[in-house]
Amino acid sequence: MIEVDGSYGEGGGQILRTAVALSVLMNEEVSVTGVRAKRPNPGLRPQHLTVIKVLKELSEAETKGLSVGSRSIFFSPKRVVGGRYVSDVGTAGSVTLILQAVLLASLKSSKPVSLTVKGGTDVKWSPSWDYFARVFVPLVKRLGVKVEVDLVRRGFYPAGGGEVKMTVFPGEKLSSFKIDEPQRYGLVEGVVAISKLPSHISTRVRHSVIRFFLSNSMEAKVSVERDDESLSEGVVVTLWSNSDETVVGGAMVGERGFPAEKLGERCAMTLFHEMQAGVSLDVNATDQLLPYLAFVASKNHESSVFLTRELSSHTRTNMWLLEKFLPVRFEVKDVGGCKRVEVKPA
Template identity: 45%
Template structure:
């Protein structure tokens, strides 16, 4: 059984989610201690618990310590299987964070698989659902991952209630991702939505994002106002996408009570502008989220990022504990150049 210190590095929920995902994929049991030890509310929250339980169901694992506020778990994986699964966070815990754990396992399964996940679709401290669909999934698609996500209903903090259906088709073997240069900027587009709030909020959010991107050719942002039939509670988000010749970059912001719509739109626009201007081939969040897939792909992958977050550095450390993979990181033209070699000699 592999021992993992859950307080290492960034020491948050992502380390736990990735650890159990890697346990399921490799078949190696894991004991995670000191879960989120440095957080103000240490231990498992409902969304962390749902993520671990989701992975456990996908691999028929035996697990101990699966309860809210638990600070350690034992996870003994079984065989990966396809099928139909229903995972419910029960709060506004993030659906995309559950997917961060469950999707790599579903891909590694090698069989058809369908999941319904309920919780928060667009909540703070997690990727908005549209970022996951418009940025991350196209990048994974270029590696051979075949996933379809249908948004059944949006849900926000504090009520949750959002639902998505996820279909994963057999995708193995994964192909490496070679992103040495971003290439020409082809278009900038975006999607901004609000639910059960005044229409002017989404308009202000989109306008301020467009102002940040005015130096680029003709950005366009689709705006949507959702009612009670399509969303539970009040909330919203803006996701911006830059399509370049060889890659795709994204940035986002989540609607928050007390934060002006203009601030949210400007933040998302500024972040995307910085990614484009830097010449990055993956934005800082995608650079974090694709790492496990790069490690599972054969051969060598490469990308350039403005910086590597503490999440990314912790994930790199964890991947090297479980898999025959080596990461090489060097500074190149004010960017982090990352090379990922799977099954190194």
């Protein structure tokens, strides 16, 4: 059994989600203690409980400690069972974080895994729907993961009520990711999604993004998507840019009292920094893709290598966690103002 200290690093929900997903993927029992120990409201919250229950059903696992507020859990998977699954967070808990956990857990499934999730599609501290669909999914597909995703309805904080669908298909051998040469990015694309707010807000966000990139002699094509079926009002901007080999992106969710112009400009500036650095993975994608690269390294005995601007606390925690489940190691070097990260079989 693998024992995980959930208070390690930032001590949040990421350790829990990733540990249980890896437990399913590697068919290893796991015990997680100190769940979300460094959060103001430690222990399992409804959104964390939701993802673990989905993974439990997916793998016919035996579990202990699955209740709101629990500080420790035990998870013993059997085998991944393909089929159709439905989950409702019941709040604006992030659906993209649930999808990422289920996708990782399903990599070795011999049958398709289809999941419909209701909750928050565009909420703070998680990938926006468009970042998930336009950046994360293309990156995992590049590795050979066969997955299709679909947005039914947006869900914003606090009511949620969004709905998304994902199907993971059995795939062939996954490939490594080897892009350690500086990338050149040009056209910026993006979406401003809005619900139950005046149209001038999305217009101002869009214009601020376009102005920012024009001032830096770059073109930006940004569309507006209105979905007033969402239960709560909200606005989110997601931007991305493709090189010949990869894609980088960024997203920001609007907040009451935060000017629309600032929202667009700040998101644009975040992406601009990634593009100017010539990285092959943006800071958030680095964290999110690491489990896949580690799995490829351990299974295929083949290294992956990439450039990123910096290693976030999430990324460092992920490295620590992945080394517990997989025979891998991470080599980090400073190269031209970036971090060159190599994921190697141990």
